Amino acid sequence: MNAPYTEPGPVFRRNGEEWAALPQAQGPFGGMHGGAVAALCVGEMEAMAEGKGWGALVSAHLYLLRPLPLDGISSRVMPLREGGRVAVIESELWAEGKLQAKASACFQKPLDISGLPGAPDAPAFDPESLAKWERPAFFKSTNTNQDFLDLCDIRDTTREDGARTKWFRLKRDFHASPTPFSAAMGVADVSTLFTVTDAGERPNAAGWPNTDLSLHLARAPIGPWIGVAQRGSWHGDGRGMTESEIFDVHGRIGRSCQSVVLLAA
Numbered sequence: 001m002n003a004p005y006t007e008p009g010p011v012f013r014r015n016g017e018e019w020a021a022l023p024q025a026q027g028p029f030g031g032m033h034g035g036a037v038a039a040l041c042v043g044e045m046e047a048m049a050e051g052k053g054w055g056a057l058v059s060a061h062l063y064l065l066r067p068l069p070l071d072g073i074s075s076r077v078m079p080l081r082e083g084g085r086v087a088v089i090e091s092e093l094w095a096e097g098k099l100q101a102k103a104s105a106c107f108q109k110p111l112d113i114s115g116l117p118g119a120p121d122a123p124a125f126d127p128e129s130l131a132k133w134e135r136p137a138f139f140k141s142t143n144t145n146q147d148f149l150d151l152c153d154i155r156d157t158t159r160e161d162g163a164r165t166k167w168f169r170l171k172r173d174f175h176a177s178p179t180p181f182s183a184a185m186g187v188a189d190v191s192t193l194f195t196v197t198d199a200g201e202r203p204n205a206a207g208w209p210n211t212d213l214s215l216h217l218a219r220a221p222i223g224p225w226i227g228v229a230q231r232g233s234w235h236g237d238g239r240g241m242t243e244s245e246i247f248d249v250h251g252r253i254g255r256s257c258q259s260v261v262l263l264a265a
Contacts, residue, residue: 009172009176010172010173010174010175010176011024011025011036011039011151011172011173011174011175012025012039012040012043012174012175013176015071017074018071018072018073018074019040019071019073019074019075019093020070020071020072020073021036021040021068021070021071021073022070022172023070023146024146024147024148024150024151024172025070025148025151026070026147026148027067027147027148028147028148028149030067031067031068031069032067032068032069032070033064033067033068033148033189033209034062034064034189034190034209034210034213034258035148035185035186035187035188035189035190036068036148036174036186037062037064037068037093037100037101038060038062038103038182038185038186038189038213039174039175039179039182039183039185039186040068040073040075040093040174041062041075041091041092041093041101041102041103042057042060042062042091042103042105042179042181042182042185043174043175043179043182043183043186044075044077044091044175045057045060045077045089045091045103045105045107046105046175046179046180046181046182047175047176047177047179048077049107050177052079052082052087053109054082054087054089054107054109055085055087055107055108055109055110056107056108056109056110056181056220057105057106057107057181057182057217058106058107058108058216058217059105059106059214059215059216059217060103060104060105060106060181060182060185060214060215061103061104061105061212061213061214062101062102062103062185062212062213062214063101063102063103063211063212064101064209064210064211064212064213065098065099065100065101065102066098066100066101067100068093068095068100068101069095069096072095072096073093073094073095073100074093074094074095075091075092075093075094076091076092076094077089077090077091078090078091078092080104085108085109085111086106086107086108086109087106087107087108088104088105088106088107089104089105089107090102090103090104090105091103091104091105119219119222119250120222120250120251121250122250123249123250124249124250124251125167125225125227125247125249125250126249127155127167127169127225127227127249128155130155130156130157130167131155131156131157132153132154132155132156133154133155133156133166135149135197136197136200148190149190151170151171151172152168152169152170152171152187153168153169153170153171154166154167154168155167164194164198164229164230165227165228165229165247166190166194166227166228166229166230167225167226167227167228168187168225168226168227168228169224169225169226170183170187170224174186180220180221181215181217181220183221183226184215184217184221184226184246184253184254185213185215185256187226187228188213188215188226188228188244188246188256189210189213189256189258190228191228191230191232191242191243191244191256191258192208192210192230192232192240192242192258192260194228194230195230195231195232195242196208196232203234204265205234205262205263205264205265206263206264206265207262207263208234208240208260208261208262208263209260209261209263210242210258210259210260210261211258211259211260211261212258212259213256213257213258214256214257214258215246215254215255215256216254216255216256217246217253217254218253218254219253220253221248221253222248222249222250223248223249225248225249226246226247226248227246227247227248227249228244228245228246228247228256229244229245229247230242230243230244231243231244232260234260234262238261238262238263238264239259239260239261239262240259240260240261240262241257241258241259241260242257242258242260243255243256243257244256244257
């Protein structure tokens with residue numbers, strides 16, 4: 001195993017053929033979980049897209065098989081379809097001889113269509129004016145190092161429909177090159193946690209890991225702030241689901257969804 005990655009720079013760094021991550025990429029109970037895994041697995045494809053001519057990332061689906069270690073991670077990227085305007089790519093993360101995560105992503109090359117709106121130019125939200133989110137006392141990390149939530153400046157608000165929108169601004173980029181889609185996907189993964197913390201108390205479950213995460217964006221986010229307005233639905237047979245609307249400061253840009261496994265208390 002390589003020495004821990006602690007240098008200034010992006011969250012993820014290549015050591016030869018392997019990836020290493022900053023300690024803050026781990027979850028609250030050790031190991032890398034959903035958000036950081038999405039940012040690495042999907043972000044590598046997004047970073048490759050410009051050189052490969054794949055176009056912009058429009059959707060991705062990630063399966064989370066095991067918590068990732070912070071280093072010794074190898075990746076495999078496999079195009080399923082290239083050519084024309086649409087490309088479909090798969091990516092895998094491996095560590096300790098096991099498949100840890102698998103993602104598929106769809107890329108689309110742009111085309112000018114007259115009569116349809118382009119990128120917005122007037123902001124509709126001001127996240128910096130909102131209060132900073134405070135981690136509830138009942139949810140504290142067991143890590144001695146910081147965890148994924150500490151990578152983000154998080155602001156909090158209440159929407160009229162009852163969904164408390166969280167706004168995220170990353171303190172570090174995930175990759176050396178821009179990866180706006182996977183940055184949005186990474187913070188969207190925290191949605192289930194916020195359905196719990198917004199309730200003000202821990203539910204009757206020992207845990208609520210998500211097995212997957214999907215994200216669709218109608219356009220690329222503009223600026224560093226990503227808003228996530230989440231709703232959760234949990235059931236007595238141990239299954240749950242979280243769905244979220246995704247925003248930038250100009251308005252709604254997409255939606256995420258994740259399946260949740262409820263653990264007996």
